[in-house]
Amino acid sequence: MAAPSELFCWKGSWGLPSVDTDSLIVLAYARFAGTPLKVHKISNPWRSPTGSLPALKTKEDGSFSQPSKIIIQLRKQKYNADYDLSAKEGADTLAFISLLEEKLMPALIYALWIDPKNYAEVTRHWHAENICFPLNFFLPSRMQAQQLDRVRLMRGNSTLEAGEEAEKELYSDALECMNLLSQRLGSNRFFFGDSPSSLDAYVFGYLAPLLKIRLPSSKLQQHLTALENLTTFCSNILSLYFPDENQERIGHPASNVQEGSNFDREPYKRRKQLLSVLVAVAAMLGYAFLTGIVAIEHVKEEGLTGNTTSTDLNDEEE
Amino acid sequence: MSLAAEAFVSQIAAAEPWPENATLYQPLREDQILLSDCASSLAVQAYLRMLGLPVRVHCRANAEYMSPSGKVPFIHVGNQVVSELGTIVQFTRAKGHSLSDSLDDVQRAEMKAYMELVNNMLLTAEMYIQWCDENTAAEITRPRYSSPYSWPLNHILAYQKQWEVRRKMNAIGWAGKSLEQVYEDVSQCCQALSQRLGTQPFFFNKQPTELDALVFGHLFTILTTRLTSDELMEKVKSYSNLLSFCRRIEQTYFESQDRDSQSGALDFSKGPSLM
Structure with missing residues (x-):
């Protein structure tokens, strides 16, 4: 058996194995399929073999960076989380992943990168703190410009800017998408029966950051916490497949909980x-x-x- | 638009019945319209026909610039202008016409998901083949797109549009794909649709929904449009249940209705038929 492939992804925080949606998808899929991987959690995209995160480096076929390509590659190595799915369930997987990409992704990018308050207080703060010294001055703002450009092109609206109008438009799509996911999940443990598949990895990747990252303006989060089955779905995956992240949190729960309530006042x-x-x-x-x-x-x-x-x-x- | 104003508009929409003189605008059918626009336009026409709402199709060279969202087709109903299938579905629902009311929650979720699958994969693949495959772009897309304009405007507009589409492909990660990979994606999408349809007459039971209209619009257009290579058409043709699905919808909603209505309200004459 050859040495395991190497996976480079964004490092975690807030009790998440990674802060980045694409990295989370790949990590979750690898855990679901039981893939042995050498995971490098880093905070410098320039150290990844493809120049972007996540990236999978294999011995034979080179490096890949998009989650869909990484999953195909893992499947080629016989680590397939979708092995038990029927052809129709495979079709549903494809359809719901499209739904996530079209409806939820723009709103998620908006919430993390474009909303001025969230960006300044959480996203830029985290990246500036975690990216190493000279890069942390320009990488966060460059990433923000890229994300804004991406949302603009995806929506076909070149003048889209942070503001009520854009927020309402993007969030109404996202809320509808979350409702649809919640209806589809119903009272099931995972989307297709009792074992997780690639669709579960995608949904987890999109929803877990919203659930865990504390954002100052949190309309999406409020809606998500109201959908109980989706929140239990995410916390189930976190506790079942990423127990080490949870332990880390349980390890010093006292400080975390207390900081949660007195976080702002205590140090001052x-x-x-x-x-x-x-x-x-x-x-x-x-x-x-x-x-x-x-x-x-x-x-x-x-x-x-x-x-x-x-x-x-x-x-x-x- | 504020929430109050939006609620007001939808109330007006609900109060007014569907007028006889509703109009659908699209680019010129013979010389100008592109595969993707034609597919979207056909999807809207199929949707309105399934609801039994009359609409007159008007071809305008500047339809793209008339549309409120910059996308074709759009419909002009009473004193309102609505573009794109998703919004049109909401608009007709506000007027009390809907195809998906009989579905349960899970089915509605699945229907929305499959509609996004078509938009995400088929529509994007059509755009890719039109604008990013240099052969197709040079021979078909740019000349057709700019046919109503004279030199030098025709070149400026066509290259501007191509630049815009390529930037979009870059943003969504399609720029690195080869033509073969795009055909592979189309095939995967058709495979999913074919699995979902199975042997049923429509995607959900015996009633058509907006998903059926959307799928029909795209597949029928792909099947009846001649591009530089037949590969796209061949990919779709290998799924026999999708072929008979297209044929069924064409016969039920286009041929029979055209025969019935001599009013001239529906002037649908596409190129080669499927038969």
Whole structure:
């Protein structure tokens, strides 16, 4: 058996195995199919063999970067999560993946990259923090420009911009798509029976970031949390197939939970306390020096000239 | 448009019955229209015929620029203009005409998903073959697209459109595909549709839905349009149930109705028929 292929994908955060939809799809599919992969979770797309993430590097056939191509490649290596599906279910898979790409993807990109508040506070923040030093200054804004361009071309609307109109248009499609997915899933555990297939990987990849990433303006998230079967579907996959991510969260649940509620206040409070103590100490020292130094110099000078004042000072100090 | 205004418009739409003089606009049929536009236009016509709503087809050289969304076809009903099948379906539903009301929730979800499959794969493949295959673009697409305009406007507009489509292909990751891969995608899409249809007369039970109209529009146009190579047509022809599906819809909604109505409201005369 040859050495396992290598998979390069965006690193995770917020309890997700990866923050990027395409990376999540591939990771989930690989877990579903039981593929042995050497996974590199990185935060620098330039270190991937194709220049974009995710990327699969195989010994024989070179590198691939689109999720659909990676899945085909994994299938060629006999790791097929769709083996049990009937031909009609295979057709349904194709149809629902198209639905996700046409209706949900633009809204997801909008929520993460175009909505000004979400982009500034979450997306750019995360990327700037995680991408290494010189790249973090221009890579996030370049990625944003690419994503905006992509949504514009997909919608055939070259003047699309962040704003109420675009948001309403994209989100109404996305909400409808989520409702349809929820109806299709019904009370099933996975989309086709009891074992997950590639469609489950795709749906998971699109919905899990919405569920886990805390966004300041969160219309999509609110709608998703109202669809109970989809949220349990995602958390099921997370706990069954990515237990290590969960453990990481359970490992320090106390800090996480508390930070969740007091996240904004806690550090500022401490900083304020520290600052006020420092200011007080500085004021006291300053006062002491202003009077004390003079006195001490006095002592030294007086010590050289005479003893009378030095005894006075000693009294004062006592 | 604000929510209140939108609700107001849909109320008006609901109040007004379908007028006799509804018009569908598309590019010139003989010299100008392209495969993808023709398919979309045929899908809308099939949809309206399935509902039994009369519409007059008008060909205009500048239809693309008349359309509110820049896409053809669009329909002009009363004092409203609506473009593209998805929006037209919503519009007719507001007026109380719908083909998909009898479906349950799961079926409706599946119908929407398959409609996106057609848009995502068949329509994109048609656009790719038209504009990104240099043979087809040079011999058929650019001359036809720019036929109403004189030099130098014809070249400017055609190259501008081609540039735009290629950028779109780039954005959705199709730019790296070869022509063979695109044919393979078409084949995969037809395979999925054929599996879904099985031996039923329509995609969902015995009633046609907007999905049937959309699939018919695209497949029939592919089957009856001559391109530089026959490969696209051959891909579709290998699925016999899809062929008979197209034939059935053509006979039920186009030939018989054309025979019945002598009013001239429906002037549908496509090139070679399937028979």
